[in-house]
Amino acid sequence: MNKKKIKIKTKRTLIKMILKPLINNPKLTKEIFVRDENNKKLKVHSIVERPLTLYLNEQEIVTMMTICDYPKYLAIGYLLNQNMLKKNDKITSVDYDEEISTVVVRTKIKTNYEEKLKKKTLTSGCAQGTVFGDIMEEFEEIKLSKTAKIKASWMIKLLKEINTTPSLYLKARAIHGCVLCKKDKVQVYMEDVGRHNAVDKIAGYMYKHSITPVDKIFYTTGRLTSEMIIKTVKMRIPILMSRNGFTSWGVELAKKSNLTLIGRTKGKRFIVLSGIQRIIYDSK
Numbered sequence: 001m002n003k004k005k006i007k008i009k010t011k012r013t014l015i016k017m018i019l020k021p022l023i024n025n026p027k028l029t030k031e032i033f034v035r036d037e038n039n040k041k042l043k044v045h046s047i048v049e050r051p052l053t054l055y056l057n058e059q060e061i062v063t064m065m066t067i068c069d070y071p072k073y074l075a076i077g078y079l080l081n082q083n084m085l086k087k088n089d090k091i092t093s094v095d096y097d098e099e100i101s102t103v104v105v106r107t108k109i110k111t112n113y114e115e116k117l118k119k120k121t122l123t124s125g126c127a128q129g130t131v132f133g134d135i136m137e138e139f140e141e142i143k144l145s146k147t148a149k150i151k152a153s154w155m156i157k158l159l160k161e162i163n164t165t166p167s168l169y170l171k172a173r174a175i176h177g178c179v180l181c182k183k184d185k186v187q188v189y190m191e192d193v194g195r196h197n198a199v200d201k202i203a204g205y206m207y208k209h210s211i212t213p214v215d216k217i218f219y220t221t222g223r224l225t226s227e228m229i230i231k232t233v234k235m236r237i238p239i240l241m242s243r244n245g246f247t248s249w250g251v252e253l254a255k256k257s258n259l260t261l262i263g264r265t266k267g268k269r270f271i272v273l274s275g276i277q278r279i280i281y282d283s284k
Contacts, residue, residue: 019168019188019205021177025254026182028067029172045172049193055104056084056113067168067175067192070201071096074192075103075202081231083135084113087207139230144258145214149237152283154184154217155241156268162219169221178202179219180211180237187216195222199231206235213237220244224263224273229253241265246273 007048029045036042054064054075063085066074072094079085090108097103142155158181168175168191180188188205192198198208199220201204206213211220224246230253232240236279240254251273260275272279 004106004201012046017165017186019190020071020165021169021189022190023168023171025069028168029070030056030259036181046103047168047172047174047193051101053100053102054078057104058111059108059111059113061113061117063087064197066097068101068199069192070190070204071103073190073201073204073208074197075105075204075208077200077202079105080203080207081200081234083133083138085113112191115217123185135230135234139253140231142233142236142257144236146258148215148260149278150217150239150241150260150262150282151184152268152270154181155262155270156283157184158186158217158268159243159265162189166188167191169223170231177221180206180218181217182215195220196231197237199228203231203235207279217241224250224254224261226250226253229257229261233257233259239275241270 025110028048030048031043031048034042034044047067049065050068051063052068052071052074054061056079062076062078064074075094076085076091085107091105092108093106095104162179164231165186167177167189168200169177175191175193176195176198177189177191178195179186180202190198190201192201205211210244216237217239218232218237218241220240222228222242223242223244224240224242226247226249228240228248239260243265244263246261246263251261254274260278261273262270263273264271268283
């Protein structure tokens with residue numbers, strides 16, 4: 001009697017990345033000719049950065065150097081992370097004019113940040129990051145989720161996906177990336193010439209689409225500086241990881257805010273700088 005082998009097909013649930021680098025957008029890179037150490041002529045890609053002036057209602061806030069792939073998300077995220085836009089503020093419109101490189105965010109309530117703009121601190125962020133004094137007052141009051149967890153196996157899987165996803169970094173280098181993740185899945189991958197721009201674009205996306213931060217993991221290719229910690233906490237994301245190093249003040253702020261901070265992630269290796277209670281060591 002011949003026994004037939006029955007193949008059982010199982011459905012695999014694939015969660016696609018919501019937003020990923022726009023590697024085929026011709027406005028983000030351009031080809032240039034260079035010569036190498038052997039005087040050989042080469043054609044390479046270079047990142048195109050542009051100035052973008054942000055207005056909040058009638059007031060000019062800042063001019064940023066950016067790749068201008070998601071100017072509206074960048075504008076909203078910047079205002080949120082600088083305390084110029086509150087979570088409950090009603091945005092009536094966001095208009096981007098490519099010809100004059102300007103984005104205007106309009107709110108229902110009139111705003112005036114003339115005095116605040118005089119009290120800014122330049123940070124270590126690429127493309128000149130800025131933090132305003134009153135941010136630290138709110139920073140100390142934010143409570144991050146105590147139930148959030150991250151498995152070591154998730155980190156390994158996330159790093160592999162992030163490092164192999166086609167990106168402007170792989171195409172042209174000279175750019176930072178920030179990634180919003182949930183468990184072992186990459187959800188939003190943003191790039192920009194300044195890491196703080198990439199962070200702000202994700203913050204703007206989360207605000208626009210009402211994405212809850214309590215169960216999210218944030219990844220950056222940049223250093224874990226005070227600015228990165230402040231912005232991650234401001235976004236209420238409980239876990240921040242990077243393939244890069246860290247500063248002493250960044251670690252101090254992470255401990256103060258109960259943020260899980262993970263640095264020097266590579267392959268299966270990583271070091272936990274704060275918030276070890278959220279780590280589940282499940283890989284060997």
